[in-house]
Amino acid sequence: MSLITSYVEDSATRKTLHLSIPAEDVTAATEEMARRLARDVRLPGFRPGKVPVDLVKKRFAEEIRGEVLEHLVGDAVEEAVAEKGLAPIGRPKVEDVKFEAGEPLSFRVELEVRPAVTPADYRGLKVPTDPTEPSPEEVEKVLERIREGHAAYDPVEGRPAADGDFALIDIEGTFPGGDGKDFRREKVLVEIGGAETLPELSANLRNAEVGVRTTFQKDYPADAPDADFAGKTVLYTVELHALKARVLPPLDDELARQALTPREGEPPEGADLAMLRGRVLDSLKHDKEHALREKRRRAVLDGLLALHEVEAPETMVQAEVDGSLKEYARFLARQGVDLKEAGIDWKKLREEARPAATRRVKEYLLLDAVGDAEKIAVTDTEVDGELRRRARSTGTPFSELKGALAKSGGLDGVREELRIEKVIEFLLQEAAPASLS
Structure with missing residues (x-):
């Protein structure tokens, strides 16, 4: 039905099509719409279904025109997108509509698509291997802060x-x-x-x-x-x-017992300075391991971005900005902030959130492409495992949480989050060590 008169690739993510629908197709669609309306419309002096089509076309010209336009444009855009093998993000923008009786229906379509990403050289990305064992000086520094806290x-x-x-x-x-x-x-x-x-x-x-x-x-x-x-x-x-x-109190067993005693309770059995040092050492090591994991993760993402030029679709960037601002608003609300009275400059916040949102979209596109290339998938068992973890942390029954996500369409989001994490783990396993300070 549709005829693509021109197709322009404005960028990796923006495409423009000019479409023209033959006049005979427009006329046929108009006649069909008028006949349907004639069967359903009720007018004084006419039995149901017996209103003359010509009268309907005169009385309901604007309604018929609107229905025909919506129907033909929608079908034409869908057909043209399929013909070009495009996967639009968001709603296509239709402009410059020319719709006159007896003439072809022509219009311009602007749409945004995910860019084609072909990942390369993603094995062997450089990641840090910093030591995670705390130094004696770091342990002593924490112990000194404990002394200050009990001064x-x-x-x-x-x-x-x-x-x-x-x-x-x-x-x-x-x-x-x-x-x-x-x-x-x-x-x-x-x-x-x-x-x-x-x-x-x-x-x-x-x-x-x-x-x-x-x-x-x-x-x-x-x-x-x-x-x-x-x-x-x-x-x-x-x-x-x-x-x-x-x-400052002396650094001794008595101070250790005080530091190890919970607010409401007794000190652990055998609490002394050696135990306190051990706890401090374990805590520092845990923090260093967590920091190194984040550092390695960031290095992988930095490496991917450095190797690939990826254009972030505006629709995805705006959705990411919207999500971050909604999360910030929820955080403020939990703190008891009245959002209407707080005088927050949301426009400024949107501008400030944009660079990070753009980066996250690019990261996702690259990780998704690597996942496709490596055929990385998430099983139902893995999804259920993640849901059980979330259920335990929130005190929500597993079946209730899963049912709510299934109803809202959120299960696919959980699966995709897990898939992206598996891609990152794959890249970390394939990475090459590098000493980064």
Whole structure:
């Protein structure tokens, strides 16, 4: 029925077709639609099914035109897409429609498709082999933090504040430019000269006496890490209530028992410094192994992207951005944030989310292509295993979770997630070691 008058590959993901449907096909479709309507329409003075077709064509010209257009265009696009072997993503865009009585029906179709990806050289990708055994220095650093967490704070009297002292203060901040929300914090403990303390705050507390009240101004740069302060001026007012000296406990069995004791319960049997060191060592090793897994995974994906030029379809990128913003909105809602009152610049967030979303789409296209090339699949048993794991973690009965996913069409998504993970594991097994810092 359809006739492709031109076909343009605008890019790897965008195609344009010009279609023309012969006038006789348009006329036949119009007549058929009018006859159908004549059988169903009810008009005064006519028995059901006996309304003259010519009268129907006059009375319902616009309705018939709309139905014919929708029917012919839909069928023509489907036929043309099949003829060209295309798999559109999203809804094709139909424009420049020319539809006149007795004339061919012509229009332009713009559609987006997944790019053809032929993966190559994906075996032997370089991945790091960093050691995961913690060093003695790393263990000691954690133990020192444990000492700090169990420190006592003794009063300092008879002298002004000095570096290393801990100051108990009230602090409030106002925004002279009216571009921020004023705040006040009471009984805050800060270390004078400490790495986590504002240098300006330390400077105003240094050599100060208890009871002093001081004011200072800080101009934050536009690239300050905290968006609430970036590019703004804050006027701080600080009142010093007390000075304290931190006294660290000795690193011994008693400290170990305290550190190993849960909030509500007793210390484990045999709790001592050796056990604490062992726990710290195991925790550090676990963290290093997890970090290395993520580093190796990132190296595989970086390697794939470096070897292949892949265009990310806009429809897939937008869907990925939508998904990330919805997840962020759900996170904020769980934190009790009123999304309507929060003043969130969603347009800006969309722009910021786009680069990462584009990368994820490219990664998926490449991993999917490798999976096809290696015929990597996921069995029903593997899907059920993943669902049982999720059911245990959420406290949901397995049958209930599986039924809900089956009803919503989510089982295919679970299967695809597992398949992509299997592809990554395959690439890691085929990777070559490289020492990356």
